[in-house]
Amino acid sequence: MPLTPENLEIAKYRLEWWKLAVAALTPIGIAVLTYFVSSSLNERESVLRKSEQILSEKQKTYSKLGENLNIIYVYVADVGDFRQYTPSQVVDKKRNADRTFFMYRPYWSRETLGRYTEFMDSAFEMYTGVGKNARIRTNAREKKAAYALDNKPWQSDWDDSFTGQSDPNIKDRYDALVSAFLNDIATSTISTAELTKQSSAPAP
DSSP: OOOOHHHHHHHHHHHHHHHHHHHHHHHHHHHHHHHHHHHHHHHHHHHHHHHHHHHHHHHHHHHHHHHHHHHHHHHHHTOTTGGGOOHHHHHHHHHHHHHHHHHTGGGSOHHHHHHHHHHHHHHEEOOOSTTOOOEESSOSHHHHHHHHHTTOOOOGGGGGGBOSOOOTTHHHHHHHHHHHHHHHHTSOOOOHHHHHHHHHSOOO
């Protein structure tokens, strides 16, 4: 385009037009950018809240489980305050632990499920007969001796609650289970596959 007064006027006109256009678009651009930034922050905040909620629920659930599992362990291994519990109480602890564990199954990884199964198999003999309780995989000898020292009566029908043999690896299995639980409650992940499976399962 030749540089003539007329062309200079056109160029000035176009420049002014672009200035006006940019000035008009700037607030719109800022508004659009603000919207997307705000949406992103809100979404991130929502994700963080959900993660915090899941972590909190996992910790609360493990608190219930951990107490029952520890009582089972100390009783089977004859350590700690094992003498404070009866065989029926320990079997009840197993039922409570199973109920809580499987109610919140999506919280736990496959490794934790495996560790849980191994520990329970080491601590109890299941499926001993229709209507019969699980039997505790340990010897009643130490329990009877503890009761005698405490001058407490031992009920003869308790003898059937024990298998007479214990798993020498019970401590390792318990430690591995606790470690697996701690790994799970340190993350906010849950098993969506397990959630889907549970939601689609028919009511009992």
